[in-house]
Amino acid sequence: MVDFEQDIKNCIKTLENGNTIVYPTETVWGIGCDATDYNAVDKVFELKQRPREKSMIILLADARDILQYVAAPPPDIIAIVEAFDRPTTVIYNDALNLADNAVNADGSIAIRVTTDPFCKALIKRFRKPIVSTSANISGQPAPTLFEEIAASITKDAGYCVSYRRNQRSSLPPSRIIRIDDEGSIQVIRP
Numbered sequence: 001m002v003d004f005e006q007d008i009k010n011c012i013k014t015l016e017n018g019n020t021i022v023y024p025t026e027t028v029w030g031i032g033c034d035a036t037d038y039n040a041v042d043k044v045f046e047l048k049q050r051p052r053e054k055s056m057i058i059l060l061a062d063a064r065d066i067l068q069y070v071a072a073p074p075p076d077i078i079a080i081v082e083a084f085d086r087p088t089t090v091i092y093n094d095a096l097n098l099a100d101n102a103v104n105a106d107g108s109i110a111i112r113v114t115t116d117p118f119c120k121a122l123i124k125r126f127r128k129p130i131v132s133t134s135a136n137i138s139g140q141p142a143p144t145l146f147e148e149i150a151a152s153i154t155k156d157a158g159y160c161v162s163y164r165r166n167q168r169s170s171l172p173p174s175r176i177i178r179i180d181d182e183g184s185i186q187v188i189r190p
Contacts, residue, residue: 007118008122012122028134030135036097057111057133059111070094089110135149146165
């Protein structure tokens with residue numbers, strides 16, 4: 001079994017080479033890539049068989065990193081995000097510095113600041129945001145356990161993380177909200 005540290009190193013090498021990873025998050029198993037690499041994001045769409053007009057979630061390690069990827073977040077966004085009591089994905093207007101195909105056609109982007117120790121360590125060491133979309137074929141249930149992931153995904157991904165493959169607990173997907181430039185909140189998925 002590969003350990004946490006070796007998984008991080010293998011993921012970084014895979015991401016730097018423009019490829020995809022399958023990895024555990026604080027919610028479900030995900031498919032990820034460098035969120036700033038157009039070709040890598042395209043590989044995620046292919047792996048998932050997902051329509052390209054559907055945008056994906058971007059994971060960041062720290063709330064302050066939102067300021068690098070959103071043009072006009074509400075002034076108190078860091079405090080708002082740090083106060084969340086469960087995994088929450090926030091949709092923001094006017095994405096910046098991300099691959100064009102990772103951003104919604106309307107210019108918005110869905111970002112979750114991860115609380116998962118593996119994801120946080122990976123993003124901090126990689127020094128870029130990563131895509132996080134459930135590791136399933138589009139339209140199928142999101143995998144909460146590694147063995148629920150379709151063989152085509154694990155076979156074609158650049159690297160599949162070993163860490164937490166034997167984890168038995170199932171966690172729900174993140175809550176999704178939209179926060180506009182003035183700080184108004186709309187709940188999309190409770």
